[in-house]
Amino acid sequence: MLDEKQVAFYRKQGYIGVEGVLSPGEVEELQQVTEEFVERSRQVSQHDDIFDLEPGHTPEHPKLRRIKSPAAHHPAYDRALRHRGILGIVAQLIGPAIRYNGQKLNLKSAEFGSPVEWHQDWAFYPHTNDDLLAVGIAIDDMTLENGCLLVIPGSHQGPILDHNQDGRFVGAVTQAGFDDAAAVPVQLRAGGISIHHARMLHGSLPNTSTRQRRLLLFQYCAGDAWPVMGTSWEAWGQTLLCGELTYEPRVTPVPVRLPLPPALRQGSIYETQTLLQESTFKKAREKAGV
Numbered sequence: 586m587l588d589e590k591q592v593a594f595y596r597k598q599g600y601i602g603v604e605g606v607l608s609p610g611e612v613e614e615l616q617q618v619t620e621e622f623v624e625r626s627r628q629v630s631q632h633d634d635i636f637d638l639e640p641g642h643t644p645e646h647p648k649l650r651r652i653k654s655p656a657a658h659h660p661a662y663d664r665a666l667r668h669r670g671i672l673g674i675v676a677q678l679i680g681p682a683i684r685y686n687g688q689k690l691n692l693k694s695a696e697f698g699s700p701v702e703w704h705q706d707w708a709f710y711p712h713t714n715d716d717l718l719a720v721g722i723a724i725d726d727m728t729l730e731n732g733c734l735l736v737i738p739g740s741h742q743g744p745i746l747d748h749n750q751d752g753r754f755v756g757a758v759t760q761a762g763f764d765d766a767a768a769v770p771v772q773l774r775a776g777g778i779s780i781h782h783a784r785m786l787h788g789s790l791p792n793t794s795t796r797q798r799r800l801l802l803f804q805y806c807a808g809d810a811w812p813v814m815g816t817s818w819e820a821w822g823q824t825l826l827c828g829e830l831t832y833e834p835r836v837t838p839v840p841v842r843l844p845l846p847p848a849l850r851q852g853s854i855y856e857t858q859t860l861l862q863e864s865t866f867k868k869a870r871e872k873a874g875v
């Protein structure tokens with residue numbers, strides 16, 4: 586559980602790193618299972634419902650960028666989604682009724698793992714209130730060199746920036762004047778978790794180290810946050826993890842931009858951002874020296 590100082594830090598800064606949430610045994614299981622998925626990806630040559638591949642992926646040298654909906658494909662990931670320690674912390678931040686609205690495992694292989702350009706998750710999935718956050722379970726130690734998460738503290742209290750290019754959603758901040766000099770790395774040991782608010786500006790640089798970086802991300806929402814872009818009653822019920830199902834969403838004055846017109850490339854944030862004409866990383870790259 587978080588202490589009062591940690592909760593206050595999250596509320597003010599919009600993120601927090603918490604060490605030692607998963608046991609060494611739990612981490613080891615996630616590492617092993619993830620290795621099995623990388624092995625399986627040798628049989629795949631195109632993105633599909635499970636695998637998102639790095640450019641240059643081959644059966645001999647698998648370069649897996651993402652496992653999509655991991656909890657749907659292995660019980661170890663499903664246990665992580667429902668981990669009591671994680672849900673206890675999430676409940677402290679968004680309340681006791683918790684739903685999830687997305688999950689993925691992002692892999693950055695040694696020396697080539699792709700960057701994720703600056704974006705706000707909220708630009709992809711605005712809700713009726715902003716009690717939403719993403720938890721990232723560090724399956725490996727996460728450092729600046731292997732492409733840990735970068736955040737801009739306090740940005741969750743600011744506006745939702747433009748994520749459109751040439752009038753179409755492109756999944757990254759395109760607004761002129763965006764300054765990433767204040768970026769902070771969320772460095773963690775394996776078994777720790779990062780938490781970032783859905784409105785937080787965040788991204789990550791390429792992996793320039795000789796160590797891989799695997800981050801298992803779960804998006805949790807307050808049970809009464811209804812997606813502005815809609816969902817079905819069945820999906821709403823099936824994704825509830827704790828608390829009561831409600832058909833009375835809580836509506837608060839939150840800024841909303843719709844991810845429309847839809848991105849030309851779908852399937853993963855990497856694919857959506859492929860069409861970006863100019864990298865959003867400016868000073869953060871220089872500061873990190875990568």
Ligand SMILES: O=C(O)CCC(=O)C(=O)O
Nearest residue numbers: 691701734788789800854
């Ligand atoms: O894997 C990362 O470093 C960041 C991932 C992220 O922000 C996303 O997938 O939305």
